[in-house]
Structure formats: C-alpha cells, structure tokens
Amino acid sequence: MSVLEQEVPGVVMTPDNIRTRKLPPAVNLGVAVAALVVAAALVLGLGIGNWVLVIVLGAAFYLGGLFFAAGRVEGVRAARNRTMKSLIYAACVLAVLPLASVVWTLVSKGASRLDGDFFGTSMNNISARDPMGGAYHAIIGTLEQVGIAALMAVPLGVLGAIYLVEYGKGRFAATVRFFVDVMTGIPSIVAGLFILSFWVLIVSPYFNDGRPQFSGFAAALALAVLMLPTIVRSTEEMLRLVPGPLREGSYALGVPQWKTILKVVLPTALPGIVTGVMLSIARAAGETAPVMLVAGGAAAINFDPFAGNQQSLALFVYQQAGDASKYAPARAWTAALTLVVLVLALTIAAKLLARRNKLSR
Amino acid sequence: MAKRIEASNVSSYYGDFKAIDSVSMTVEPKTITALIGPSGCGKSTFLRSINRMHEVLPNARIEGRLTIDDQNIYDPDVDVTAVRRMIGMVFQRPNPFPTMSIYENAVAGLKLNGVKKKSILDEAAEKSLRAANIWDEVKDRLDRPGAGLSGGQQQRLCIARTIAVEPQVVLMDEPCSALDPISTLAIEDLMFKLKDRFTIIIVTHNMQQAARVSDKTGFFSIDKTGDPGRLIEYDDTQKIFSNPSQKKTEDYITGRFG
Numbered sequence: 001m002s003v004l005e006q007e008v009p010g011v012v013m014t015p016d017n018i019r020t021r022k023l024p025p026a027v028n029l030g031v032a033v034a035a036l037v038v039a040a041a042l043v044l045g046l047g048i049g050n051w052v053l054v055i056v057l058g059a060a061f062y063l064g065g066l067f068f069a070a071g072r073v074e075g076v077r078a079a080r081n082r083t084m085k086s087l088i089y090a091a092c093v094l095a096v097l098p099l100a101s102v103v104w105t106l107v108s109k110g111a112s113r114l115d116g117d118f119f120g121t122s123m124n125n126i127s128a129r130d131p132m133g134g135a136y137h138a139i140i141g142t143l144e145q146v147g148i149a150a151l152m153a154v155p156l157g158v159l160g161a162i163y164l165v166e167y168g169k170g171r172f173a174a175t176v177r178f179f180v181d182v183m184t185g186i187p188s189i190v191a192g193l194f195i196l197s198f199w200v201l202i203v204s205p206y207f208n209d210g211r212p213q214f215s216g217f218a219a220a221l222a223l224a225v226l227m228l229p230t231i232v233r234s235t236e237e238m239l240r241l242v243p244g245p246l247r248e249g250s251y252a253l254g255v256p257q258w259k260t261i262l263k264v265v266l267p268t269a270l271p272g273i274v275t276g277v278m279l280s281i282a283r284a285a286g287e288t289a290p291v292m293l294v295a296g297g298a299a300a301i302n303f304d305p306f307a308g309n310q311q312s313l314a315l316f317v318y319q320q321a322g323d324a325s326k327y328a329p330a331r332a333w334t335a336a337l338t339l340v341v342l343v344l345a346l347t348i349a350a351k352l353l354a355r356r357n358k359l360s361r
Numbered sequence: 362m363a364k365r366i367e368a369s370n371v372s373s374y375y376g377d378f379k380a381i382d383s384v385s386m387t388v389e390p391k392t393i394t395a396l397i398g399p400s401g402c403g404k405s406t407f408l409r410s411i412n413r414m415h416e417v418l419p420n421a422r423i424e425g426r427l428t429i430d431d432q433n434i435y436d437p438d439v440d441v442t443a444v445r446r447m448i449g450m451v452f453q454r455p456n457p458f459p460t461m462s463i464y465e466n467a468v469a470g471l472k473l474n475g476v477k478k479k480s481i482l483d484e485a486a487e488k489s490l491r492a493a494n495i496w497d498e499v500k501d502r503l504d505r506p507g508a509g510l511s512g513g514q515q516q517r518l519c520i521a522r523t524i525a526v527e528p529q530v531v532l533m534d535e536p537c538s539a540l541d542p543i544s545t546l547a548i549e550d551l552m553f554k555l556k557d558r559f560t561i562i563i564v565t566h567n568m569q570q571a572a573r574v575s576d577k578t579g580f581f582s583i584d585k586t587g588d589p590g591r592l593i594e595y596d597d598t599q600k601i602f603s604n605p606s607q608k609k610t611e612d613y614i615t616g617r618f619g
Contacts, residue, residue: 169419248417249456249519253470253526254446263473267460 023082031069043134058131059090065155103340110337113330117340122311124300128325135335137301138316142342144305145216145295145312146285149223154277156224157231164232165239166261177236183229188222192290195222200294208307214296216305219312222290225279234276239315274354282343314341363392364430364447364529364560366411371425372589373406373415380406383591384426386579393552394563395571397596398613399579403590404564405453406582408532412448413441413563429530435555446474449528453535455515457507459524463490466518485525493521494551513544516588520551523557533557533563537570549574568614572602580610 038057041048063083069080116135126133163175195338199218205211242265250260266273291297296309297319313335320332368409370383381403388394395402409415414432427434434444437482444447457466465472467486476482484565486503489494493581499510507518523531533552537545545567552561563573579595594607605611 243456245452245454245456246458247520248414248450249452249458250469250473251417251442252412252414252445252450252452253473253522254442254528255470255473256442259473262461264458268458270460 012322019237020075020078021073023070024187028066031065032062032340035059035065040282061065063090097306106333106337106340107332110333110335114337115314118334122299122301123316124195126299128323128327131327133327133331134147135313135331135338137298137318138311138313138335139300139337139342140301140303140338141216141219141291141295141310141315142285144303145219145223145291145310146281148217148220148305149227149284150219150277150281153224153227153231157228157277158235158273158279159236160219160228160232161239161262164236165172166257166258166265180229180232183225184233186226187197188226188287189289189293191222191225192227192293193278195219195290195294213307214309215307216295216310217303218294219291222294223284225289226287226290230280230283231277232324234279235269235273238272238276239265241272242268271351271354274350277352278347284340285343286314286319288312291315292318313342366433366530366560366562367426367431368411369426369428371407371410371423371427371539373410374421375418376420379589381387381410381581382611384581384589384592386592388560388577390561391556391558392576393556393563393574395578396564396565396581397560397568397571397578398590398593399583401590402568402581402583404579404581405534406590407592408534408562408564409450411530411532412445412450414445414450416441428444432543437483446470446526448533449523449526449534450531451516451520451523451534451536453538455512455519455539457510457599461507462504462606463499463507463510463518466507468525469522474526475548476535481531481544488523489525490526491501491517491535492554493517494554495521496581501564509542513540513547516544516548518617520548524555528559530562533561535564535566538566545570568594568602572598578602580607580611580613582613584593 005075036054036058039061040054043054043057056209057329063086066086067079070082074082110171117132119139120136121132121134122137123133123135124137160176164177180321195218199221200214201212204213204215204218240296246264246268247260248263251257255263291310291312293316295312297315298311302308302310317332317335317339320335323332363501366388368387369385371381371385372383373380384403384407387401396408400405406415411427411434415423423435425435429447433439458469461469462477463616464486467490468476471482471485471599476485479535487500488497490499494515498514499505499518507515516539520536537548540548549570552563555561563571563575575598577596578598579600580593580601581590583590594601594605594610596606600606601610602614607612
C-alpha cells in the first residue's frame with residue numbers, strides 16, 4: 001500500500017478499479033428542486049422574507065444536498081469537486097446579478113424620456129412645471145471635457161509608462177512609480193479642489209480680465225489628473241508582459257530602441273493598453289464632484305470649453321435627481337442611461353480599433 | 362562579406378558576478394564555430410557579448426577587447442545598433458513578432474530600419490525565406506501571423522528575419538534546442554548553405570551537432586558554481602572530438618563530466 005492510500009483513503013484508485021459511479025443528472029435536478037421547495041416552505045411559512053431569500057437559501061440548501069448526495073454516490077473527493085464547481089457557478093451568477101439589475105433599472109426607468117427633445121435641447125428656461133428639457137448641453141460638456149482630458153492624459157500616461165518600463169532605472173523611476181501609486185488613491189474631490197485653487201483661482205484670471213472663471217477645460221484638467229495614474233499603471237503592467245526576447249529579437253536586427261518600442265513592444269501590448277485607457281475614460285466620464293467644483297454646471301448649451309460654466313452628464317444626473325420638479329427624476333434616469341451607453345459605445349469602438357491591427361488567426 | 366572576429370581577454374559581468382573570465386579566440390570569416398560546454402559555463406554570455414546584446418540586461422558589463430575586422434565594437438564612439446546590424450542573432454526560443462505576419466516578420470529588420478519600397482521588400486522577403494528553407498512552406502500564406510507556424514518553422518522564420526538584413530556574422534544561441542530532429546536537420550543544412558556568405562557562431566548542447574556542422578569548436582567550462590566560465594580549449598573540431606589536448610575537454614565530450 002502506498003503512503004497516499006494509507007493516509008488518504010479513497011484517493012488512489014487501484015489499477016483494477018479506475019471507474020467510479022456518476023451522479024445521474026436527474027438526481028442533481030431533484031436535489032435542486034427539493035432545496036428550492038424546502039427553502040420556499042421555510043421562508044414563506046415563517047414569513048421571514050420574499051423570493052430573494054428563497055433563492056439564496058435554496059442555493060445554500062442545494063449545495064449542501066448536492067454534497068451529501070454526490071458523496072453517497074461518487075465518493076467524498078468527487079462530491080467536493082462537484083460542490084465547489086457549483087459554488088463557483090453560483091458566485092459567478094451572483095456577481096453578474098447586480099450588473100443585470102443596474103442595466104434593467106436604467107433601461108426601464110430611462111426609456112420614458114428617450115425622445116428627440118432630450119437629445120436636442122438643454123435645460124435653459126425649463127421651469128419646474130415643464131415636462132420637457134434635455135441633456136444636450138450635458139452631453140456636449142461630457143464629450144468635450146472627457147475628450148480633452150483624454151488628449152492630455154493618454155499620451156502623457158502612455159509615455160510615462162514607457163519611461164518607467166523601458167528606460168527608468170534607479171531612484172528617480174522608483175520615486176515616480178511611488179507617486180503614481182499615491183495618485184491612484186486621490187479622491188476625485190481632492191483633484192477638483194487642486195484644479196480649483198490652481199487653475200480656476202490663480203491661472204484663469206489671466207485669460208479673463210482678472211476675474212476667475214469656471215470652464216470645461218478646468219474640469220478636463222481635473223479629470224486628466226484622475227486618469228493619469230490609472231493609465232500609467234495599467235500601461236506599465238501591459239508593457240511588462242511583453243516578453244524580453246521580443247525586444248532582443250528586434251535589437252538583434254539592428255533596430256534602435258525607440259523604434260523597437262514603437263513598432264514591436266507597443267503593438268504587442270496595444271489591446272491591454274486600450275482596455276486600461278477605456279477604464280480610465282469610463283471613470284472620468286462618471287465623475288461628478290470635480291466637474292461641479294471647477295466647471296460649475298450650467299443649464300444652457302456652452303460649446304466653448306475654455307470659457308464659462310459647462311454641464312456634464314454625471315453632474316446633470318446629480319442635479320436632476322435632487323431636483324424638486326416631478327419631471328426631474330425621469331430626466332436623471334435617461335441621462336444616466338445615456339452616460340452608460342456612451343461609455344459602452346466608446347469602449348466597443350476602441351476595442352474594435354485595437355483589434356484592427358491584429359492579424360486574423 | 363563575412364568578417365573576422367577577434368576576442369582578447371573578454372570578461373563579462375552581471376553586476377558583481379563574473380560570468381566569463383578573459384576569453385580569447387579568433388573566428389575566421391566564412392567558418393562555423395561551435396561553442397560547447399555544461400550549462401552555466403558562460404558560452405551564451407560570451408555569444409551575447411559579441412553583438413553587444415549582453416548589455417541589454419541591467420547591470421551587465423564587459424571588459425576586454427572584441428574586434429570585428431580590427432574595429433573594437435566596445436569603443437565608446439561605436440553605435441550599438443550598427444554593431445547589431447552587422448552581427449545578427451538567432452535565439453534559443455523562436456521569437457517571431459506576434460503582431461506581424463510571416464511576410465512582415467521576414468522583412469522586419471529592413472522595414473524597421475527604414476526600407477519602404479515594396480519591390481525591394483518583396484524581393485528580400487522571398488530571398489531570405491528561400492535561404493532559410495521555408496519559402497515553399499509559407500509562400501501561400503505570407504499574410505498569416507508568424508506566431509501561427511510550428512516551432513521549427515518559427516525558428517527558420519527567425520533565421521530568415523536575421524539574414525534578410527544581410528549581416529556579416531550570424532550568432533546562434535542553441536537554435537535547435539526546442540526543435541525536433543527533422544527541423545534540426547533542416548537548420549543544420551541551412552547553416553552549411555549560409556556558410557558561403559556569413560561567419561557563423563553557434564552555441565549548442567548537442568555535441569553531435571557541434572561535430573557535424575562546425576569547423577572549429579570552443580569548449581567552455583566552470584570549476585564550480587559561482588566561478589566564472591573559462592574557455593578551456595579552442596581548436597579544429599576534428600581535433601577537439603578526436604584528440605583533445607585538455608583532459609577536461611576529453612572528459613566532457615566522452616560524457617564523463619557535465
């Protein structure tokens with residue numbers, strides 16, 4: 001008898017016994033139904049909850065029952081495997097559930113104001129009694145602010161990451177990396193305050209006859225501050241994943257380092273970099289606090305990001321959700337839906353763009 | 362035009378660790394030189410020192426003189442990319458560029474160094490792929506990714522990529538260690554063909570391979586782990602494998618050591 005057999009009975013199958021019995025699918029289903037019935041009887045009989053608790057409790061009973069039933073038929077090891085697998089599936093479903101719930105809530109509550117007015121008009125001259133009004137100004141604001149922020153943060157972030165991975169050595173690089181990490185943890189309101197005190201109060205008066213002014217550009221600056229560390233870190237991770245032999249293969253052809261980075265390293269890491277950039281853009285598009293602090297919000301359309309108050313979608317949602325008008329909540333939901341769809345569309349477009357360069361497999 | 366390589370008292374370091382200790386050897390143009398020896402004896406390090414690939418690793422440095430036709434490649438005013446353009450390298454694991462097609466891989470060295478004319482690239486691609494004995498296998502799928510080829514084909518693609526830039530010297534770092542015997546044979550045949558045009562130095566663990574392909578053989582060894590590797594014996598392959606002058610060499614090639 002081997003050590004394994006002595007110490008862990010049932011683990012080792014002898015050469016003349018490599019088959020096991022399998023739990024029939026019908027029994028599996030039966031356990032599931034029984035677990036649900038028991039859970040329903042318990043919960044509804046005692047009156048301690050609704051169908052949500054029935055499902056959660058039913059899932060727990062099912063896992064227990066499955067372990068017991070499978071243990072009888074297949075043995076402990078197989079039963080443990082089966083139960084763990086079910087647990088993982090259950091966790092996966094549970095993780096997706098909130099997302100599905102959010103999407104459903106947004107679509108069902110936001111659909112009522114999906115009309116031309118919403119996408120074609122602003123909130124200018126819309127009083128509490130007016131059912132119309134729209135988020136045109138907010139969409140313009142979000143696109144301009146996030147666009148400008150991305151124009152600043154993406155090149156800076158990607159180049160910074162290239163420095164850290166390809167060139168950075170010693171204490172300076174370590175310091176930069178440390179501060180990027182610190183920046184990742186900056187609350188958005190602090191970024192907003194920084195831009196408020198630096199740009200809006202100190203710099204902007206020079207462009208506006210000595211008076212400080214809010215602007216979409218200030219919001220873009222704050223968003224760029226927030227995006228930068230995310231982009232640097234994710235790009236850095238992706239560049240580090242590019243195998244060293246690939247770089248050496250390029251060097252060995254007499255290709256200079258900068259061209260190796262540009263033509264070999266970056267294309268290889270591109271899909272991952274795009275994912276990181278899109279995550280940071282999604283985060284920036286959803287920021288409310290810094291926009292409120294430095295762009296001020298507005299009811300009217302303002303195409304000029306460099307002068308005057310500007311609205312953004314996230315800020316629009318915040319304001320409408322807190323508005324006393326009975327028509328405001330519908331506008332808030334639709335704006336939230338618009339924001340999600342906007343980010344989703346951008347993400348899909350970016351992924352397609354990044355894949356275009358990849359070869360078909 | 363192949364070139365003569367002369368190493369005199371070359372020592373390579375990784376930080377404080379001395380990987381090889383004053384290696385001196387002369388490699389004649391249009392010959393194949395094999396470097397053999399146990400793992401960790403510094404033969405790959407020496408090979409990587411010849412095209413200044415050693416210094417890519419952090420804290421790696423080198424002492425001594427390494428000349429290519431009497432030009433010291435470690436002189437401070439030498440352009441490292443020019444050295445590498447002159448001395449190509451094939452690596453142990455095939456490393457085709459994953460974002461490029463077979464065609465783009467073959468002409469990567471030309472394209473990345475600024476050659477733009479389609480006709481020149483087309484010609485170079487066919488010529489180098491033919492020279493690397495892979496043209497017939499890939500000519501109908503040049504736009505497919507290079508990473509989709511088998512290991513042996515990938516390695517020959519990497520050889521095509523290396524010779525497309527027409528270097529004077531080709532370094533090979535155990536090019537066949539990840540390949541099956543048929544692909545290995547294909548690459549050995551290829552080396553005989555390339556010998557007419559290039560100086561070839563190959564690191565190998567396969568002593569039959571060294572005996573088959575090389576004109577001269579260098580045997581590297583270390584006394585114990587942590588010691589720097591040394592060139593024990595460097596002579597005609599014939600002599601090394603039939604009548605080595607050093608006891609260590611004899612022990613190694615007869616399998617009594619390492």
